[in-house]
Amino acid sequence: MKLVEERLKLISPLLEKQIEQENIPGAVVAAGIGRDTHYLAAFGYAENQNRVARKMEIDTLFDLASLTKVVATLPAILSLIDDGEIRLNDPVQLFIPEFPDTAKPAVTIRHLLTHTAGLAPHRKFYQLFDSQAQIRTALRQEAPIREPGAHTEYSDISFLLLGEIVQAVSGKPLEGFVRERIFSPLNMAKTMFCPPASLYEKIAATEHGKVGVVHDENANALGGVAGHAGLFAPVADLMAYIAMWLGHTPLLSEAVRKLAVQNQTAGLAGNRGLGWVCRHDPYDHAGDLWPETTVGHTGFTGTSIAFDPASGLWLIILTNAVHYGREKKAIIRLRGLLHNLVGSAIVMG
Incomplete structure (x- = not known):
């Protein structure tokens, strides 16, 4: 345990240097194994x-960006599978x-979850259309640009469509469904879309001093709620969420959790579970030392x-890395370094 503590102490000077160099303004980091938290600090x-100049606190809320995909939309879809409402092999057109x-x-649905639908990675809907209704119409008519199931290519559009499917199947907006079925049972009381102005002082600012307003332009144009981005949360709620995936809190069935973390796309130029990034995928951010069974996800704002x-083993890194501008890319290397420190300390220690 002493070796673990000594190695984890190296996190502090690493982050302080990144802050001094203005690669990031601040961070909240939590790491542990199972139910045990070995590290939790704000910088x-x-x-x-x-x-x-607002100090970072342990309970600061972050714009999670694409973590919305795996913290909101993924468990919503998996819960509908558990309920017998949908199948992975159901065609999207059945619901849309x-x-x-x-x-x-x-x-x-399987194609959407594994980013193998052949859809475009991104569309600037917010520039192309003037209203939410127009964006949703265009989204629901979005055609694949390559053969489904033949190649892995990360796509925001896939998870935008999954958000639409949650509403079509459940009869409830995505925001209401995930609050009722995911966040409330896990006591993730501070996880939300569209935080009220009364919470802005508790929210980390993103680019251009944006506070409490989602950074992603498409999510913003859709009113702040979307299947691919829009969620805000503090580290404690994400710790509760990971605990569910590790089997400590009953919510999703063990069967669907095990399926979601298995590589579904071997040989398709990527390693993807259902929603999750598996080891050695081009988007794998877990460094050099983590086990082959690790999964994860990142968010453009600097979250992971x-x-x-x-x-x-688990690690949560929350930064507002786009605060000084989205061209800052130091967070990519920083994630790997932090995962190496935690892997070295907890796995090897």
């Missing part, structure tokens, strides 16, 4: 521009009749989570 600033049926094979279902 730097939640906001540090235009003569405003406007979705084009020209693709062969047909695009399925990773956990290993086999050993119980």
Whole structure:
């Protein structure tokens, strides 16, 4: 245990140097194994521009960006599978009749979850259309640009469509469904879309001093709620969420959790579970030392989570890395360094 503590102490000077170099304004980091938290600390600033300097706190809320995919939309879809409402091989058109049926094979929920639907990675809907209704119409008519099931390519559009499917199947907006079925049972009381102005002082600022307003332009144009981005949360709620995936809190069935963390896309130029990034995928951020059974995900704003279902190892990194501008890319290397420190300390220690 002493060796673990000594190695984890190296996190502090690493982050302090990154903050001093203005690669990031601040961070909250939590790491552990199973139910045990071995490290939890806050660094730097939640906001540090235009003569405003707000200290980062352990309970600061972050714009999770694409962590929304795996913290909201993924468990919503998996819960509908558990409930017998949908199947992975159900075609998207079954739930979204406007979705084009020209693709062969047909695009399925499995394709959307594994980023193998052949859909474009991104569309600037917020520039192309003037209203939420227009964006949703265009989204629901989005056609694949390559053969479904043939290649892994990360796509925001896939998870935007999954958010639409949650609403179509459940009859409830995505926001209401995940609050009722995921966040409330896990006591994730501070996890939310569209945080009220009364919480802005508790939220880390993103680019251009944006506070409490989702950084992703498409999610913002959709009113702040979308299947691919829009969620805000503090580290404690994400710790509760990972605990569920490690089997400490009953919510999703063991069967669906095990399936979700298995590589579904071997040989397709990527390693993806259902929603999750597996080891050695191009988007794998878990460094050099983590077990082969590790899965995780990142968010463009500077957030990430990773956990290993086999050993119980987990790490949450929350930064507002775009605060000084989205061209800052130091967070990519920093994630790997932090995972190496935690892997060295807890797995090897």
